[in-house]
Amino acid sequence: MDIHWDDLRVFLAVARSESLSGAGRLLRIDPATVGRRMQRLEQGVGAPLFAKSPQGYALTVDGQRLMDHAERAEQAVTGAVEEIGGQAGQLTGQVRIGAPDGCANFLLPQVCAELSRNNPLLDIQIVALPRVVNLSKREADMAITVSAPATGRLTVQKITDYRLHLAASADYLGNGAPLGDLRDLRDHRVIGYIPDMIYDKELDYLAEAGIDRVAMASNSVVVQLHMIRQGGGIGIVHDFALPFAPELEKVLPDSFGLTRSFYLIRHPDDRRVERLNRVAEAVVAGLRAEVARLEDSAA
Template sequence: MRNWDDYRVFLEVARTGSLSAASVILKMDPATVGRRVQRLEHSLGVGLFTKMPRGYVLTSAGQDLQKHIEQIESHERIARGVVQDTDETLTGTVRIGATDGLSNFVLPQVCTVITKTYPALNIQILTLPPVFNLTKREADMAIMVTPPKMGRLLSEKITDYHLHLAAHRDYLQTHGAITDVKELKNHHTVGYIPDLVFDSSVDYHSEIFPERAPNLSSNSVAVQMQLVRQGGGISVIHDFVLPFFQDFERFLVDQISLTRSFYMVRLRDDQSNDRLNRIATLLMDGIRSEVERLESSIL
């Protein structure tokens, strides 16, 4: 193999998507990092990166090389007997695609804990439903409500989560307590914009109110919560969101309850990537624990 240092530089640029970020990890100036990448591309006779507005994106040849180099890196760790060493530093950038509710109310806590333990790791949260493509490395992994059934993707269930009807306390005081399902037709509702629902499994409003559109709607869970806070109506709300809104009250809990699940979705080719495996495990453990903590706090 050619100069291993050049491959090490390539690997950090691939992981961080930035010459400057890689230079901090490698302790060399960005210009030197750039020259090392160019030297490796010249020696291999292929382009490894495409310069995009958001940083350096791997070409298909670059993706193949990264996979190959990380396999060598993993084999070296096995030879040194340190694969299970939990003190080993995680570095570089990892981009996670996640649903809006999870991105707003669970991942901030989980990712902050992870980066406190691994300060050289940079985590980027890409909120769905913007279209992204794991195969093109637009994200390294995704957390979805409906696991994909086709393609080069593999999914692993993380945890269940639950949803119930809730409203602002002032709204219920003004309009009266809701004690029967038949009373729901008399109330304004808040939910997703119907034609922007990216996954039918998160169309909670239609499941409870099949024959009506929400009076107030947004494609953002955070905006929906603000609409409810302003007294805009009742809404189907994640239980893990409610601890952030102490002035919200659930009702008809025994009559209406929804259960969904979060899944970790990754490229099949990444299953041998020790670094991404470790990050995925940290995220899944953190999400599972945080959802359980938040939901249990309202019981």
């Protein structure tokens, strides 16, 4: 059986993107070349590796078996390169971190800037998505989430708790109806998530405040923050985001507040990759420090 590592690399890209064109974009090669390489690999193993459908390329049973071995080979090659090239102690290569947009906008830039200063040959990418990042398709090397996954072969590490409160602009509060308790929110415009686009139960903030109507909504917490800053109404804001919006004031902080948590999610096999271990340690430590610093500023 004649199998080349480069063909396995292309195979992994097709499996993760579920298309020849997607793999071509990842690898920066022509999709026709990707297709020829997969034909050669299937001839080499003597079995079809993908089932093609209108939805894309899905792994066959034999393809899934090869996927497990190919990922181990990928980790071995990556580890060998890092061991040879990283002897000076600095991190190199590329790492991609997925995160919800609040964390990606207000916390990770500072954390990654420090990581980059200490490791100038490390390329860092932040994937900010208002949904769960798919690690099995290698959308990212590691992901930050607001809840621990209940299923799947993943390793989970709690990073830190964070707090949220109702907030509004001073101008809005100065022109709005009085606010004595949560029942008075019925007389105000409320800003929050689009109800049917809440991808994690931990983000269903307004339900805990007894609010069932959202006057202005977005699937992005950053867009919500800007709506609140523009005087659109009252919404729930991360305490760590408040220092970036000094015109906002907490609303009924003694009556309502939420505590949520961030988790770091990784592939269990990636624990053998020292570069990713060191990046994970830096990200966890940095996020803990940033949340504490910014929340203290917002107190």
